[in-house]
Ligand SMILES: [Zn+2]
């Protein structure tokens with residue numbers, strides 16, 4: 491026998507018995523997002539490497555350590571590690587800035603990051619997300635948060651917690667960054683390696699470090715005083731207040747988390763995460779924020795934007811496994827040709843029908859029907875002569891003779 495070729499580490503088959511759950515995530519996305527006026531966009535899985543270096547930020551782990559980058563025809567290409575950069579590229583390239591604002595886009599699909607396997611993460615994973623372009627008002631931030639909450643609720647995830655923070659604008663954030671650096675300077679040698687390397691370029695990222703010894707340092711009163719201080723300027727503060735008042739009005743509960751900075755470089759003002767307490771443990775299921783300078787950084791006109799992404803594997807892990815879908819009918823017959831003809835007729839009428847293709851015995855066919863279908867459609871010699879079918883309800887055992895042209899009605 492030939493040698494078996496195995497699946498690549500960090501990737502996973504989505505098998506037929508699991509795909510129904512994915513269909514639910516996708517169809518609910520289409521249903522809920524279109525209520526808010528979002529249109530789906532599908533961008534390529536690979537893009538110029540530079541797009542992510544500039545779009546995601548070259549101080550992030552994603553760009554520094556996790557990208558799948560390869561050369562082809564002397565161009566450096568990268569499998570997308572996230573989709574905001576690609577959507578922004580498409581927004582610019584297709585002149586969507588000329589459309590009347592807001593432009594609301596959503597996407598779903600696979601992303602690729604070379605992450606350590608012990609983190610339990612997959613290297614090919616899936617995200618669903620939204621991006622809204624053209625609105626700087628906090629109403630936009632409130633709407634995308636509400637959209638996320640409603641999508642999660644539609645999937646049956648309850649017990650949601652929204653965490654909010656404002657990172658300010660480049661102006662007010664600079665002063666905050668220097669304060670953070672200043673207060674952490676005496677502790678520099680005690681910080682973890684990652685924190686030390688981020689200290690100069692991206693000191694805010696230190697705040698979401700998960701290393702225990704770093705967390706202890708940040709908990710010191712003199713450092714907490716700086717972290718908890720209100721550093722944002724008047725305009726940023728007004729924006730944040732406006733967002734909070736919308737959420738209050740719409741009964742979206744939230745907490746302010748000053749340590750929430752998100753892993754990406756491009757956010758300004760609003761950042762948020764949504765956590766779910768489904769199945770007992772708390773899990774972050776959604777992360778997003780405002781990125782008003784990204785379109786300009788990628789060569790477009792100044793365009794405010796706000797959006798979020800959710801990991802679909804994580805969502806699936808929190809949802810109950812749906813019951814497998816049954817066929818409407820399974821034809822049990824001693825005449826394959828007649829069964830074939832009846833199956834095709836009923837399929838044309840919109841029913842899900844199968845019949846025995848393997849010439850199995852009548853009793854075996856009936857056994858199969860009881861496993862895969864709601865009704866057994868019995869087409870024996872008597873039925874063929876009289877132009878009827880015996881329709882057996884497989885959950886109640888009830889059986890009735892039905893004229894061939896009335897079967898669809900009966901099953902529906
Ligand atoms: Zn500001």
Ligand SMILES: [Zn+2]
Pocket residue numbers: 681682683684685699700701704
């Ligand atoms: Zn650290």
